[in-house]
Amino acid sequence: MNRVAIFCGSKMGNDPAYAEATKELVKAIVKKGVEIVYGGGDVGLMGVVAETALENGGTITGVIPDKLYEMEVAHTGITKLYRVKDMHERKALMADLSDGFIALPGGVGTLEEMTEVMTWAQIGYHSKPCAFLNTKGYYDHFIAFFDHMEGEGFLYKSMHDQAIVEDDVGKLVGRLI
Template identity: 60%
Template sequence: MIQRLAIFCGSSAGNNPIYKEEAYQVGKLMAKKGIEVIYGGGKVGLMGVVADAALEHGGKVIGVIPEKLMEWEVGHDGLTELHIVKTMHERKAMMADLSDGFVALPGGIGTMEEIIEVFTWHQIGYHNKPCAFLNTSGYYNKFFSFIEHSVSEGFLSQQQCDELIIEETFEKLLVRMG
């Protein structure tokens, strides 16, 4: 059962208002279901929206942020817990250790790097936690085309591909994650 879920998402809100709306619903639903948010510790962008929504609805939010980002004053100061680490590597390792699963909301290169790294760890047996994409308004459709191309070209097995959880609503995604 999922008690803590790592959320990877943008440090900006993006151009489509639906991303911010969905991020708010993710934080709210996690709080209502008693699932703790584990995330990158920022107060900006979709990261801040998820954290604020969870806190607003009585949820617990644990942030893990590198010192450098704290120096840039983007760290959230109202969290249940905030861990300040030295590097991004330490951040990702701690988030993985604290979490029962991983979800990518819309975001940029950092978001992609984080979810792909934990999916890679899953592939090679470092963990057996679910990895998922919340495909809000088809945000990740082009990426999924690349994944399918990787399968057809023999660089990713269909079995590994099928282990990714992809949903357009967070409610359905949570059901599939267990």
């Protein structure tokens, strides 16, 4: 794997454990020599991703829509920053640039980004791995919903099984990279 996309929150969350797990993950990715692609922001966990990558000698590429760039939330000190028209272009470019995907804690945008790339995998647009760093059980309810969708006949078991879910950074990196 040469590059991995990280989807995460533009907020920090209520527990410092989220930022700590983010730092640990980014350091592990950089140590493996893998480049990071992310949403291009300098706020919340996105800012933690960028700063940690830079502090550890990593290569980090951001992809940010014009509207967010104009709101001055872009990190302008990263390795490369792409400005795109909208969120659709952002997701498409991030997917094209990446060999796999990791969702950290975040809001509806993070969830939407990850479920879209998982949908693309289901349809056959790519076969790239999709992983969730389940810090403090953040994604437990989401994974339970996967179980429910499968049980109700709306999700293929293969799609459910495709999701890599780990609460331990080392295990996640070991399975993904």
